[in-house]
Amino acid sequence: MYSHPIKRRKGFTLIEVLIAFIILSFGLLGAVALQAKAKQASFDSMQRAAAVALGNDIIQRIRANDSPQLATHYKQTLTSETPIASSTTCFSGSCTAAQIALLDIEQWKRAIRARENTGSLDDATVCINPAGVAGTGGKAFNLEVVISWQGRQEFKASDATGDVSCGTADKKRRLVVLTSYIYVRS
Numbered sequence: 001m002y003s004h005p006i007k008r009r010k011g012f013t014l015i016e017v018l019i020a021f022i023i024l025s026f027g028l029l030g031a032v033a034l035q036a037k038a039k040q041a042s043f044d045s046m047q048r049a050a051a052v053a054l055g056n057d058i059i060q061r062i063r064a065n066d067s068p069q070l071a072t073h074y075k076q077t078l079t080s081e082t083p084i085a086s087s088t089t090c091f092s093g094s095c096t097a098a099q100i101a102l103l104d105i106e107q108w109k110r111a112i113r114a115r116e117n118t119g120s121l122d123d124a125t126v127c128i129n130p131a132g133v134a135g136t137g138g139k140a141f142n143l144e145v146v147i148s149w150q151g152r153q154e155f156k157a158s159d160a161t162g163d164v165s166c167g168t169a170d171k172k173r174r175l176v177v178l179t180s181y182i183y184v185r186s
């Protein structure tokens with residue numbers, strides 16, 4: 001008796017479809033995982049950009065209010081939980097360098113607090129460290145601004161990053177260190 005070759009292949013197409021479906025499923029899972037990683041990296045990038053912008057902002061404020069008392073006016077450690085003074089103003093009349101520094105710090109604390117609306121910097125700590133340069137008669141300062149915050153995922157910090165003492169040291173800590181040189185004109 002002669003049998004049809006079609007009957008011997010019955011179900012073969014179904015197995016091909018199931019194997020193709022499994023391969024496609026793994027590919028789609030990989031694409032979803034890649035999208036999730038890209039979203040995490042995008043958020044980390046947004047946090048870092050916000051930290052750099054805040055650091056540059058305070059450096060420019062300090063540069064604009066250059067006085068020989070720069071180190072005493074701006075040397076501070078702030079957190080995102082630091083209370084904001086309610087009535088710090090210096091918009092009318094002439095203001096001293098100390099009043100301008102106080103206004104700068106209060107406005108800057110408000111900028112750090114803006115993270116509550118945008119979610120950019122969680123548990124931020126900011127350390128402003130101006131140090132006079134020897135031999136310049138109190139006219140030149142090396143300025144270091146360190147911004148530390150909590151990231152969402154753990155990572156291993158380098159030895160240089162681990163040595164920076166601003167904020168709490170843990171496995172989710174991120175930080176940006178900005179340095180500048182300021183020469184006082186007055």
